[in-house]
Amino acid sequence: MGAISLRGIEKTYGRAPRANKVIHGVSAEIADGEFVVIVGPSGCGKSTLLRMVAGLEEISGGEIEIGGRVVNDLEPAERDIAMVFQNYALYPHMSVFDNMAYGLRIRRIPSEEIRARVDKAAAILELAPFLKRKPRELSGGQRQRVAMGRAIVREPQVFLFDEPLSNLDAKLRAQTRLEIQKLHGELRTTSLFVTHDQVEAMTLAERMIVMNAGRMEQMGTPDEVYHRPATTFVAGFIGSPPMNLLRGRAEGLGFTAGGQLLPLPAVAPREGDLVMGIRPEHVEIGNDLSAAAWPLRVQALEMLGAERLVYGVLGDTLFIARLDATMPYPKAGDIVSIHAAPAHLHWFDAATTARVGA
Amino acid sequence: MDKRVHFRSPWLPYALVLPQIAVTLVFFVWPAAETLYYSVLLQDAFASKVQFVWFDNFITLFQDSHYLASFKITALFSAIVAITGLALSLLLAVFADRVLRGSSVYKTLLIWPYAVAPAVAGILWLFMLSPSIGMLTYALRGFGIDWNYYVNPGQAMLLICVAAIWKQISYNFLFFLAGLQAIPSSLIEAAAIDGAGPVRRFWTIVFPLLSPTAFFLLVVNVVYAFFDTFAIVDSTTQGGPGQATQTLVYKIYQDGVQALDLGGSAAQSVVLMVIVIALTVVQFRWVERKVQY
Amino acid sequence: MIERRPFLNVVRHAALVVAVALILFPVYVAFVASTLSFDEVLHVPMQLWPGGHLLENYADVMAHGSAKGSSAPVGRMMINSLIMALVIAIGKIAISIISAFAIVYFRFPFRQTVFWMIFITLMLPVEVRILPTYQVAADLGLIDTYAGLTMPLIASATATFLFRQFFLTIPDEYAEAARIDGAGPLRFFKDVVLPLSRTNIAALFVIMFIYGWNQYLWPLLVTTQESMYTTVIGIKRMIPGGDAAAEWHLVMATAILAMLPPAVVVLLMQKWFVKGLVDTEK
Numbered sequence A: 001m002g003a004i005s006l007r008g009i010e011k012t013y014g015r016a017p018r019a020n021k022v023i024h025g026v027s028a029e030i031a032d033g034e035f036v037v038i039v040g041p042s043g044c045g046k047s048t049l050l051r052m053v054a055g056l057e058e059i060s061g062g063e064i065e066i067g068g069r070v071v072n073d074l075e076p077a078e079r080d081i082a083m084v085f086q087n088y089a090l091y092p093h094m095s096v097f098d099n100m101a102y103g104l105r106i107r108r109i110p111s112e113e114i115r116a117r118v119d120k121a122a123a124i125l126e127l128a129p130f131l132k133r134k135p136r137e138l139s140g141g142q143r144q145r146v147a148m149g150r151a152i153v154r155e156p157q158v159f160l161f162d163e164p165l166s167n168l169d170a171k172l173r174a175q176t177r178l179e180i181q182k183l184h185g186e187l188r189t190t191s192l193f194v195t196h197d198q199v200e201a202m203t204l205a206e207r208m209i210v211m212n213a214g215r216m217e218q219m220g221t222p223d224e225v226y227h228r229p230a231t232t233f234v235a236g237f238i239g240s241p242p243m244n245l246l247r248g249r250a251e252g253l254g255f256t257a258g259g260q261l262l263p264l265p266a267v268a269p270r271e272g273d274l275v276m277g278i279r280p281e282h283v284e285i286g287n288d289l290s291a292a293a294w295p296l297r298v299q300a301l302e303m304l305g306a307e308r309l310v311y312g313v314l315g316d317t318l319f320i321a322r323l324d325a326t327m328p329y330p331k332a333g334d335i336v337s338i339h340a341a342p343a344h345l346h347w348f349d350a351a352t353t354a355r356v357g358a
Numbered sequence B: 001m002d003k004r005v006h007f008r009s010p011w012l013p014y015a016l017v018l019p020q021i022a023v024t025l026v027f028f029v030w031p032a033a034e035t036l037y038y039s040v041l042l043q044d045a046f047a048s049k050v051q052f053v054w055f056d057n058f059i060t061l062f063q064d065s066h067y068l069a070s071f072k073i074t075a076l077f078s079a080i081v082a083i084t085g086l087a088l089s090l091l092l093a094v095f096a097d098r099v100l101r102g103s104s105v106y107k108t109l110l111i112w113p114y115a116v117a118p119a120v121a122g123i124l125w126l127f128m129l130s131p132s133i134g135m136l137t138y139a140l141r142g143f144g145i146d147w148n149y150y151v152n153p154g155q156a157m158l159l160i161c162v163a164a165i166w167k168q169i170s171y172n173f174l175f176f177l178a179g180l181q182a183i184p185s186s187l188i189e190a191a192a193i194d195g196a197g198p199v200r201r202f203w204t205i206v207f208p209l210l211s212p213t214a215f216f217l218l219v220v221n222v223v224y225a226f227f228d229t230f231a232i233v234d235s236t237t238q239g240g241p242g243q244a245t246q247t248l249v250y251k252i253y254q255d256g257v258q259a260l261d262l263g264g265s266a267a268q269s270v271v272l273m274v275i276v277i278a279l280t281v282v283q284f285r286w287v288e289r290k291v292q293y
Numbered sequence C: 001m002i003e004r005r006p007f008l009n010v011v012r013h014a015a016l017v018v019a020v021a022l023i024l025f026p027v028y029v030a031f032v033a034s035t036l037s038f039d040e041v042l043h044v045p046m047q048l049w050p051g052g053h054l055l056e057n058y059a060d061v062m063a064h065g066s067a068k069g070s071s072a073p074v075g076r077m078m079i080n081s082l083i084m085a086l087v088i089a090i091g092k093i094a095i096s097i098i099s100a101f102a103i104v105y106f107r108f109p110f111r112q113t114v115f116w117m118i119f120i121t122l123m124l125p126v127e128v129r130i131l132p133t134y135q136v137a138a139d140l141g142l143i144d145t146y147a148g149l150t151m152p153l154i155a156s157a158t159a160t161f162l163f164r165q166f167f168l169t170i171p172d173e174y175a176e177a178a179r180i181d182g183a184g185p186l187r188f189f190k191d192v193v194l195p196l197s198r199t200n201i202a203a204l205f206v207i208m209f210i211y212g213w214n215q216y217l218w219p220l221l222v223t224t225q226e227s228m229y230t231t232v233i234g235i236k237r238m239i240p241g242g243d244a245a246a247e248w249h250l251v252m253a254t255a256i257l258a259m260l261p262p263a264v265v266v267l268l269m270q271k272w273f274v275k276g277l278v279d280t281e282k
Helices: A046-054 A096-106 A111-125 A139-152 A168-189 A198-204 A222-226 A231-235 B012-039 B056-063 B066-099 B101-116 B117-127 B135-142 B153-181 B187-191 B198-226 B230-236 B248-259 B263-290 C006-034 C038-042 C054-064 C075-103 C109-123 C129-141 C146-153 C159-166 C172-180 C185-196 C196-211 C218-223 C233-237 C248-268 C272-281
Strands: A004-011 A020-030 A035-039 A061-066 A080-082 A158-164 A190-195 A206-211 A217-219 A244-251 A254-257 A262-263 A272-278 A282-286 A294-303 A307-314 A319-324 A334-337 A346-349 B041-043 B051-052
Touching: A004 A111, A004 C248, A020 A061, A020 A206, A020 A217, A020 C109, A035 A046, A035 A198, A035 B056, A046 A080, A046 A158, A046 A190, A046 A217, A080 A139, A080 A231, A080 B187, A111 A139, A111 A168, A111 A244, A111 C218, A139 A168, A139 A346, A168 A198, A190 A222, A190 C248, A198 A222, A206 A222, A206 A231, A206 C006, A217 A222, A231 A244, A231 A272, A231 A319, A231 C159, A244 A319, A262 B012, A262 B117, A262 C159, B012 B041, B012 B263, B012 C075, B012 C109, B012 C129, B012 C146, B041 B263, B051 B153, B056 B066, B056 B248, B056 B263, B056 C218, B066 B101, B066 B153, B066 B198, B101 C006, B101 C248, B101 C272, B117 B135, B117 B153, B117 B230, B117 C006, B117 C233, B117 C248, B135 C196, B153 B230, B153 C006, B187 B198, B198 B263, B230 B248, B230 C218, B230 C233, B248 B263, B248 C129, B263 C129, C006 C054, C006 C248, C038 C248, C054 C075, C054 C248, C075 C109, C075 C146, C075 C159, C075 C185, C075 C233, C075 C248, C129 C146, C129 C218, C159 C196, C159 C272, C172 C185, C185 C196, C218 C233
Parallel strands: A035 A190, A035 A206, A080 A158, A158 A190
Antiparallel strands: A004 A020, A004 A061, A206 A217, A244 A254, A244 A272, A254 A262, A272 A346, A282 A334, A294 A307, A294 A334, A307 A319, B041 B051
16 A cells, blocks of 8 residues: 655766765665654655655656655655645645645545544644635644645545754744654654654654765664664764763774773673764663772763763773663762673674674 | 934934935925916916916816817827836746746846846837838838838837836736746745646735736836836927927927926926826835734 | 655756846847947847957957947946946945934934934835935036936935844844943944944845946936046947947947946856845845
8 A cells, every 4th residue: 555665766966076875785675554653863865855755856777666666756646645744835825725735636636525524634734724724824833734634635545744944933842753653643644754753753654765975874763773773873973961982992892992991791692893882871880999890980960850971081081871760879070880781781793783692 | 213222413414315306405395386366367478468378277277178189099008008118027926936047137138138238228229110201111011011200109108118118018028927936936835735737826815916017117117108218209209299208298399398388387297296106105105004914 | 855856857957047047148149249240230130159359349449339339448437327326326325324224222302203203214116206315416417417416315224224124133232231331422433333233234235236336216316527437327428329330249249348347246256146135025
C-alpha cells in the first residue's frame, strides 16, 4: 500500500567538473503505516531527500518506490502524496476551506464529498470555526493545522513533513507534537517527518533515520539509536546532554585517553585506536582515589532541580556526568573518581567511526 | 509618521525643507493656481481684456466635439497601450521566471529600453514606418498593406501605440518579474503536489497573488499613456492626421502654446489635473492597501 | 523540479529570444542607419548590415549637426543634456533627502502642511501646468539658461517619499546613541543617515539621471537658442516637416548618441536601478 522503498538514492548538483554530490547512496525500507523521522544537523541532506520523495527534486541516482510503484519519473501530483511545509505554504488569497478543498477540486471530487472530507478534517484538527477565514487571520499554530488539514483531506498514501514545527514556539511545538502523534494513531498513514531536533525525533519516531553529510548513519527505533548507536556521530547527536566520547588506545585492560590511563572493568572488544563512549546518566561518582580510579577534575556544576550536571575534565577531554538530585555531589575544584559499568561502555573504531563489539 | 526620537531646533527643519518648498511654491503651486485662475477667465491673447466667466470655459470645452474626440482618442490610446503592454510583459516575465538558465541575461536585455527617451522611441519607429523610406513600410507593402500614416488615422494611432508599448514593456516586465519572484516557491510546490498543472497554477495561484502588482502597473501605465507620451506624439504625428492622434495632453500644448488660447487650455489642464489626482488617489488608497499578505 | 520537460524550456527560450530581438530591432536599425551615407540610408529597403561611414557620420553630427532642419552641433547638445541630467539627478536627491530628514527627525509647526505640499507635486506633472510654469520661468529670466532647464524639475515627491520611508526603518537607537554622544542633527545626518542611505541614493541616481536626460516637453518650451538644445529635442528638430527631407543617417546617429549615456548608466548600475524602481513604487 503506502510502503516506501529507497534504493541507493543519490543527489548531485551541477555538472562535472564542478559537481557537488550531496546525498551518497541512501537506502531504506519503510513499511506501510510507519512513522519514520529523518533527523540530522542542518545541511545533512534530509530535506533534499524528502523533496526527492515528493518529486520536487530530481533523483540523480537510485530508485524510489511508493506503494510498489517506481516514482522516479512521476510528477508530484501523480505520486499520491501530501506535504506539510515548514512555512505552511497556505494560499493566502483563499479561505481555509478553499485551501483544503483545492487539491480535491482539481481531482474532480464531487463537492458533497469535498465538504464531508473537509468537515471531518476540520473536526479532528479543531478548525471548524475558522473555515471561512483567510490564513493571515490565523495564528501560527492554527495555520500549521490548516496545512495538516490540507494534507489529510487528500487521503494520500504518504504524508511528508518538512520541519513543520520549526516555526512554532516551544510550548506550541510540544502541543503540536502530541497532536501529530494522535493523528497518526487514528489515520495510520505512512509518514516521513524531517527535523533537526533530536527530541522531536525521539518522541515521534517509530523508527528514525539519522543523517549526516548526505549519508545515512543509522536507521532504527529510538531505543536502538539511543542505546546502540552505530557511529560516533549518532552517539554524539542523539541524547541530551550528549554522550561523552573519548579517543584513545585500548591495550589489554587499559585504555589510554588524553594522556590518562583508564583501567577497564572488562576488556575492550578490540585492541588499538578506539573511541569510548559513556552517557552522562551512566556515570557514577565516588571518592576512590586509588590507581584503579578514573580521576575527574570538576570544573562546574549545573543545578537543574531534579538533577545535577557535573562538568569536568578527564584526561584532556571535557566530560559530563548526570547525577540525580538526591545524590551527594562534588564542588568545583574537587577531584573525584568516576566509573561506569561495562555494559554502559560504547566502543567505536577511531578510523571508521563505526561501532565495534556488542 | 512619528518617530520616537526628535531633534529640536527652532530653525533647522525650516532650512532643510526650504529648497524643496521654494521650488514647489514657485514652480508648482503658483503655476497651478494660475492655471485654475485662467480657467475661469476669458481673455484675449494680449490679456488686454479680462472677463470672469466662471465655468463657461468648461462648458464650452465639453460641448466641443474636438475636445470630446480628444478624450476618446486618449482613452483608446491608454487602453491599448496599457492592456497590450501589460499582457506582453506578463507573458515575458512568466517565461523569464521559469527559464532554468540565462534569466539574468534576458533581464538585462529586456530592461534597458527603459533608458530610451519617449521622443527617441517615437523617432525610431517613425524611421522604420516612414511612408516613403521606412523598411517596415516596405515589408508591409510586400504583404499588400499600403502604409501611410500621414493619411490614415488608424495607422497613425497604431504608430504611436507601438512606440509607446515598445518603450513601456521593460518597466512592466521588471515589476512583473519582481512580483513573480516574490511568490514563495513553497506555494507553487504545494499547488503542484495538490495536483495543479502549470496553467491551472498560473490562473488560480500566481495571477491572484500578482494582481496587486498588475493593478498598480495598470494605474502607472494609464498615467504614462496620459502624460509621458507627449514626446511620442510630438516626435511622430504631431496629433495628426487631422486630429486622429491628438491626445488630451497634446491638445493642451497645441491650444496653449501654438494657438495661445489661454482660457481653453487652462480649462483643459484643470480637467487633466482632476484626472491625475483621481488616479493618484486610487493608486495610494487601493494599491497600497492590497499589497498585504 | 516540477515539469522538467525540456521541450517547454526550449519554447520559453525561443519566445524570450524573439522578444529580445524585437525589442532590440529598432535600435539595431538605427545603428545601421547611422553608419550609412545619405544615399544608402534613403534607399528602400534600407540594408540591414552596417555600412562604412560610422566614424564620419558621428564626427560630422557632433561637430556640425545636420544641414537640414536644425544645425546645432550634437556635441554641444550632449553637453547640455549631460549638465541637465546631472544637475537634476543630484539636485533632486539633495533637496529630497534633506526634506525627508527634516520631516522624519523633527517636530515643527506646519510639518503636516509641508508634507502635503510635497505630496501635491506628485499630482502636478509639467503637462498640466505648461503655460503658467513657462510664464514664471520667463519672468525670472530663466529662458535659455541651465537654471531654467533644471530648476522647475528639481522638486521631487517620489524621492522624498522614498527617503522618508527608508528613514522610518532606521532604528531609533542610532539617533539616541548619537544624541548621547553629543552629536547634533547635522552631524547625525552626515555620519549616520547619509552612509546608510547609500544604496537608495545610487538607485535614485539612475532613475533621476534617466528622467533628466530624457526630458522633452520642458526643454522644448524653455530653450529657443540652438546652443541650449538638449540631445533629445535636438533630434526632433533635425527632422523638418515631411520625412524624406531629413538627413536620416545623421538623425539616427544622434538618436544612438541620445540613447547611449542612459543605457550605459542602466547597465552599469543595473542592480541598484532595479531595486530603486521597485522601491520607489512601494
